[in-house]
Amino acid sequence: MNRLDKPVITNETIKAMEDMSFFTYSQIFDDLLIVAQKETNCFVLKTSDGLIIIDAIWPAKEAFDAIIGAIKEIGWNPDSIKKLVLTHGHVDHTGCGKWFVKQYHAHTYLSKEDDIFWQEHPAKPDRPKTWKDYNIDYYLQNGDTLILGNKTIYVYSTPGHTPGCLSYIFPVEDNGEKHMTALWGGTTPPRKKAEIELYLKSLEYFIKMSIYKNVDVALSNHTAIDNGLERIAYSKKRLSYMPNIYVIGSDGFQKYCQVFRIMGNDMLKNHEHSGHLLS
Numbered sequence: 001m002n003r004l005d006k007p008v009i010t011n012e013t014i015k016a017m018e019d020m021s022f023f024t025y026s027q028i029f030d031d032l033l034i035v036a037q038k039e040t041n042c043f044v045l046k047t048s049d050g051l052i053i054i055d056a057i058w059p060a061k062e063a064f065d066a067i068i069g070a071i072k073e074i075g076w077n078p079d080s081i082k083k084l085v086l087t088h089g090h091v092d093h094t095g096c097g098k099w100f101v102k103q104y105h106a107h108t109y110l111s112k113e114d115d116i117f118w119q120e121h122p123a124k125p126d127r128p129k130t131w132k133d134y135n136i137d138y139y140l141q142n143g144d145t146l147i148l149g150n151k152t153i154y155v156y157s158t159p160g161h162t163p164g165c166l167s168y169i170f171p172v173e174d175n176g177e178k179h180m181t182a183l184w185g186g187t188t189p190p191r192k193k194a195e196i197e198l199y200l201k202s203l204e205y206f207i208k209m210s211i212y213k214n215v216d217v218a219l220s221n222h223t224a225i226d227n228g229l230e231r232i233a234y235s236k237k238r239l240s241y242m243p244n245i246y247v248i249g250s251d252g253f254q255k256y257c258q259v260f261r262i263m264g265n266d267m268l269k270n271h272e273h274s275g276h277l278l279s
């Protein structure tokens with residue numbers, strides 16, 4: 001079979017990241033909800049002491065309403081939102097965070113490097129409405145553990161996509177069965193040679209950590225990478241005797257990470273020609 005070894009990313013993909021006319025969601029584990037628009041998504045992790053939002057889609061009220069709506073739809077309580085944890089300082093991840101801060105007084109987390117990067121190098125420099133619009137309360141760095149109730153998020157510094165990009169590993173349960181998920185924070189490789197090399201180095205580090213932590217679930221914050229919308233659609237209608245499509249095993253996770261290695265190496269080969277990148 002002739003299958004692509006990386007997704008096709010076009011101008012339309014980039015444009016679709018701002019399309020707030022479509023949202024979908026699914027409770028993909030007992031304690032993990034995914035909410036997505038066409039290209040970007042966020043995760044909501046349920047702990048015994050409240051909810052953690054991981055990434056926040058786009059700075060649009062529609063995105064915030066979609067996340068809150070999904071939380072209510074599956075019977076969780078948005079009033080229990082305690083933390084907003086970001087992978088990196090690009091606008092499609094810092095997203096609608098200001099409403100979580102304003103309405104739910106969520107504590108915010110990001111690396112110090114990316115807080116500065118977010119402020120000084122906005123992803124859309126010509127559009128003030130997308131610039132940094134809320135404060136970060138706590139800086140995360142490599143090796144940190146972020147604890148709320150019964151959940152621990154393991155924090156890894158994986159620079160490259162942005163200077164202070166973070167990736168996360170955390171446990172979830174499927175019908176009470178324990179699994180370990182990994183979220184690679186910065187999807188596409190950067191443009192400069194030294195940064196691409198850093199991205200690839202971070203990837204190998206994160207894969208090593210994923211083996212150490214027995215990761216068997218791959219999460220992505222961009223739907224183009226993992227047939228994200230189709231996986232959500234499957235999960236929404238999954239019958240009790242069907243497998244959880246997110247559980248792919250340790251070998252599966254390493255195989256999945258091959259897409260980032262291929263994109264990085266391809267970008268290295270063509271690094272002088274700018275491509276269209278997801279941010």
Ligand SMILES: [Zn+2]
Binds near residue numbers: 088090161186187278
């Ligand atoms: Zn990004």
